[in-house]
Amino acid sequence: MDYRGVSFWMSGVDDDLTPRPSLPGDRDADVVVAGAGYTGLWTAYYLARADPSLRIAVLEKEIAGYGASGRNGGWCSALFPTSDASIARRHGRDAAVAMRQALNDTVDEVGRVAAAEGIDCHWAKGGSLTLARSPAQLARARAEVAEAAGLGADLSLLSAAEASARCAASGVLGGVWTPHCATVHPARLVRGLARAVERLGVTIYERTPVTALTPGRAGPRRDDGRPGGGRRGVAVTPFGRVRADVVVRATEGYTATLPGGRRALAPLYSLMIATEPLPASFWERTGLAARETISDYRHLIVYGQRTADGRLAFGGRGAPYHFGSAVRPEFDRDPRVFASLAATLRDLFPALPDDVDITHTWGGPLGVARDWHASVGLAHGFAWAGGYVGDGVGTSNLAGRTLADLITGESTALTRLPWVGHRSPRWEPEPLRWLGVNAGLTVMGTADAAESRSGRPSRRAALFDRLLGG
Template identity: 70%
Template sequence: MSYWMSALPPVEPRAALPGDVDADVAIVGAGYTGLWTAYYLIRADPSLRIVVVEAETAGFGASGRNGGWCSALFPKSVAALARTYGRDRALALNAAMESTVDEVGRVAAEEGIDCDYAKGGTVVLARNPVQLERARHEAASAAEFGIRLDLLSAAEATERVGAAGVVGGTYTPHCAAIQPAKLVRGLADTCERRGIRIYERTPARAVTEGRVETPHGTVRAPIVVRATEGFTPRLPGLRRAMVPVYSLMVATEPLPASFWSSAGLARRETFSDHRYLIIYGQRTADDRLAFGGRGAPYHYGSAIEPSFDREPRVFAELRRVLVELFPALVDAEITHTWGGPLGIARDWMASVGLDPASGLGWAGGYVGDGVGTSNLAGRTLADLIRGVSSELTALPWVGHRSPRWEPEPLRWLGVNASLRLMTGADAAELRTGRPSRRAALMSRVLGA
């Protein structure tokens, strides 16, 4: 169980599907994507019969386990999107993502969902000259597109995040720290209050045109939305649609005011640094540090098992990096460790869409940036399902179809080789003081 979920009062699972039911819209997955879709649909048309089925409980997957960044990050950079779709459409998607950060806060306030929302922005630290050069490049690239990304001096970065060895960084205001489990649980309760039926402990065995087959019965609906993100490979015929890659996290005990006086994060800024192997952190509302990162292996055959949430080697490395950033934490207790899978499409491109011929809709492939992106997906799906043409339905990720991943063992070899490359690149840059050409090339291929 994530720290986020363990911090909430326990609740009994909702009832399972009682048998065959008919609906106007069936949604598979009660995470952010499925619940935001249901929410915006019922807001637009309260007469709709909407059924959500969930294999476990609402927020069991990434929605209740993530780092709590409600950000404007999208898996593909604006520059990469512009190369494919043109500058105007790339900027339209970026603007939509930026406004989504505020939209999540607006809905949370309107619906009385106390999710510890604090829009403090994101600081990405540079902790060596190579990382500082990457920070300069990213800030310059953003400026070319008219996007705000402040280049910070060492003093400016340290003032916001009092980490060791900081030589600079970047800052964007377009991110809010949240308590993700509070958001997803509150969103589920809000949907139910509005008349949406949510059935838990009801895994989908098959998702086909007009039908969701479960062990407890069939949901029949002209529109069926797949909102399963990293768990998508469990569905028949979708083993190669997305790979589940694990991200792991730790949380400290509540930290004293003496620590925060030097560590900063006074506005609960989210933070990372410019290494290749992603790390991410936030100051929680109860003054813990919640800190995570990649590095766990991809498992053969896109396997997903509860035991994969726990990689002692990765947890130890996360603690080491956390103490490296904040040496005062050397004796701090790590009270929670957890993890879970996120979904990655073959071309690193998140997508949302609805096939009008079959009535099958989908969204996902967020590559760990799903807190904000799922809200945009839910609003977009609500328009697509209702046949509304809007600025959202014209965005370049709508209707995108990613190629399938390679069959095994090529998939296992390729994904894990990429993880090793990024880890090795960070070590090589520290050792040589020169940028890694292979890692830079890999980043460009993946969407930088």
Template identity: 60%
Template sequence: MDDGESVYRGLSLWHGTVADDLTPRSPLPGDTAVDVAVVGGGLTGLWTAYYLLQRDPGLRIAVLEKHIAGFGASGRNGGWCSALFPASTTALVREHGRDATLAMRRAMVDTVDEVGRVAAAEGIDCDFVKGGTLSLARSEVQLSAARAEVVTARAYGVDDLRLVQTAVAGALGGAVDPACARLHPAKLVRGLARVVEARGARIFEGTEVLGWEPHRVLTARGTVTADHVVIATEGYGATIPQTRRDVLPLYSLMIATEPLTDAAWRSIGIEHGQTFTDYRHLLVYGQRTADNRFAFGGRGARYHWGSRIRAEYDRAPRVFEHLRASLVDLFPEAAGARVTHRWGGPLGVPRDWHASVHHDRATGIARAGGYVGDGLSTTNLAGRTLADLITGASSTLTALPWVGHRSPRWEREPLRFVGANLGLAAMAVADAEEAVTGRPSLAARVMAPLTGH
């Protein structure tokens, strides 16, 4: 097995089970001129290339990727293709007004189906099943939170959230959001890379981008001149001087178990295609994979000084133990299941937890990101929106309120380090507070404006 192939196989469950050869494509051969240069071979960049080529098949597009397509969050995430947007509906209304917010919510709900439609049309077998998200309420405080969420959703009339009784042991009830599909993220991103390549885009892997300027991208292997430059680096933007303080790389980690029997899953109460979470403040998320595993993740890994991103941060034994304990607490049937995979990686977090899309026609520089872990579908909406902006089309997408949104920059160290890690600690405190008091957490209420709520 090629050394590069072996290294990338170990990134995650998803990389380990995708059928692709993960040997890197050839790097940029030297100075090149194209119509559109895309920095980053994840879903934002690949969706942008896909929709640009739909609009104009003759475009010369180069995708520049330091590692391999799908190396980052696009290939390692929890596999939720959901209508979630990092800023809450209430926060969006405060900033943009009701009508703009409802347009944004409708676009997000529609995007879930768009991902499924394209996957089917292009023959990308990514285990896409639209089974919805089950959010479990495991205490009276959490049940009250579920009720409040449903009331809010009904008030806006876009999201079809509903309260349910559930067969999951220990749950008092929960809420189901039908606007979510379970999928295999590496199969999606790797399949999309093959599709855009077949349509004429060139993907240069093993090509580190050093920076950019109007109409030019500077790499370790040459300069790419382009009419338009698309910055699609998400959390890895923190490693590039130009965007170092625009995004905070917050680590999210995951585990996966060996496959369970169908009988075990019937007892657990999670259907194929269904994703799940609960109403705790320190987020957890999971899915039943197509091959009957638990894929389960959550926050809790600390932020590293100076927004450093290192391979060793992808694996934190303390967090993995916490995830294992949380999974068994939620589903005791998982206690005997062997954990076969452990992995993680950085998410991109803007200062106000508000994703955005930009295009400056004068400089040719476009960018999208800040998904805070809700990017599996949001990247598709970003790609369609950027394709419209770059080609000069005026559409309902280019009028959405995230277009042109400017997030504040993150503070300099040590304030960034202290604030980010205090925020994580506060969410753990909030969960403990609710367990002790049986009342909604004051700590969570204080933190809400800082986390997009």
């Protein structure tokens, strides 16, 4: 496989992407992790630092960073798929404030580790700007800031002039800015993290697909706090089995490919495009001088960043959900969605040169829980994290630190956060899942078009949001 062709980001990593050796046969470990993306590698990183004696094995179907970790928009943000206000309603205000502070702190933690481990991931903490480009979007911006007040979200409502000073997009009526976001080169981050965990003694087996995960039945913890006794868990691969006290599922958008995982997280596809490097005159007019990440308040999400080499990397939803939670390489590219993204980018930035080339197109699945609530937990020797809905660059770090505490038996502020142990309901069986998810995508797309015409918020979109628990 040409791994450099997976995404723009993978084409620009600082290693040759040669796969590590596959699992050579049956092995024993203390902890086995399925998935060498951000979640799996952060978990291994913090576990190895907490207890260097742990035998940790990470199993990866392709190579480290092949999935969403090497394809995403490069936002190391404090975003969470469930709003702060919703968490406050479900878990209480104090829990929501603690969760928000942990997410905000996580952005800096990722930057700290990248610097400490010498990972050149083009880190730039310029914050995040969400533009309001219609009266309906401006109403949502104001409502978000008001709703989050007092919960530590650190959101600033900007006037049209203030927002345009940061990003001179078309039709800007205002916006919301937060300092808690950094722009990164996501593939350089995940590839560097893989090397860092190896230096700590973790073994990564690549080209080793996990075909089943069997939780153990842990007995009483040993005196050192680590799991002990009982039946050990097993990660099954074509090359052998890894038995361990703790089995960690860190498969996010690929969870549906595991037995029993088809209704746990729905794989929704997000696609991206990248332009050629743009001239200095474009950036002088457009802004993003601090490399702020950018989005707007449309319902069908778009997201972008100014890369370190002066490109616009821009993505969004719109690709269909595939029946049976199918995940296939051919779904990574959809010419219709790429064309729509290019048109949206030109609508946002009329100053783009007429002859600008789109040099890269790519995509991949992300994991969505039925209630849009990410979670992390450990029960009976089985650990999990995921359901980030595309906000996993930062949140996966928080997940890794939390799983490390749970697995080593530490009771900390992280293990008391409200997403720990959360159990999302399972997705509906097919064909209801296919009908519902794709109907939702259609509703959100048509809602944006209707709002552009009328200037009024879409009632259909608000109703669908309530159905999702927003």
